[in-house]
Amino acid sequence: MIRPYQPMGLRIPNEKLDLVGGRVTEDYVHGYATAEQERLLKQAEHWRDELILAGTRLAPGTRLLEVGCGVGAVLGILGMAFPGVILAGVDIEARQLETARAHLRRLGLEADLRQADALELPYPDASFDHVWMMWFVEHLADPVGALKEARRVLVSGGALTAIEVDYNTIWASPTSHALNVLFAAVARTMEAAGRSDAGSRLHEWLAEAGFTSVDPGEIRLSYNGKDLVRQVPYVAAVVESTLPELAQLPGVSVSELEVRFAELRALPTTPNAALGWVVHKAKAVR
């Protein structure tokens, strides 16, 4: 889940990507403000054990490329957890890479970071043993094209890991009309900005791009009790960050949305409450 937290009522404008051809969906939904960059670092920490490291094994010497590496948050986690991995990252935006360089330097990690479009990776064929993509494919106008390009730079037998959510699957219990309307509006907003269902479609896109041994890696997340207390602020921030786009949907008012956000934030105070959604940690082989 990859939305910036912006306090309600404030908005950091999205900037159009036209830096190197800009083959991304029309508006990159998150923008490149410092707050968004800090959010990416916190977000990777949030998912460190449950999503990034769970089920991941990288032998020393593995040449790993993260496509859409942002501020290097995920590269940092992988580099610290798997010493000896040779790190590389590309991102379309120079400001992300600047922050990534500083972040990885602070961690004492080396990485080859380059500004590039996922559709034209600046590496020869068969340069990597593993390609990683996270909270990334959902932004692309041509996900299959990017996966084909990832496949090109992998060695034969090399692996790809892609982690994406499906925004259409968010649920809360006890159910309420207000929350259901809110979640549906979030999915519509994400669809307008890119793909709302990238997680659920990864396996078909991977197969179309020519990968084999495709594992859709579906994970049905569900939280209650103490785990719910930890997750609700995260999900609420993600949902609240869509306020500017949500407020543009026909028949939706900001004040009504704020009431729904408050209901979401209060969920842990409801006895036996739960919240969940589906994420995919898909794996495939070249």
Ligand SMILES: C[S@@+](CC[C@H](N)C(=O)[O-])C[C@H]1O[C@@H](n2cnc3c(N)ncnc32)[C@H](O)[C@@H]1O
């Ligand atoms: C939400 S961030 C995720 C960053 C990182 N994977 C993480 O989980 O922290 C998505 C990143 O993809 C980059 N991006 C978007 N379109 C791209 C493209 N066509 N090629 C390369 N990077 C792209 C954006 O600049 C942004 O840094």
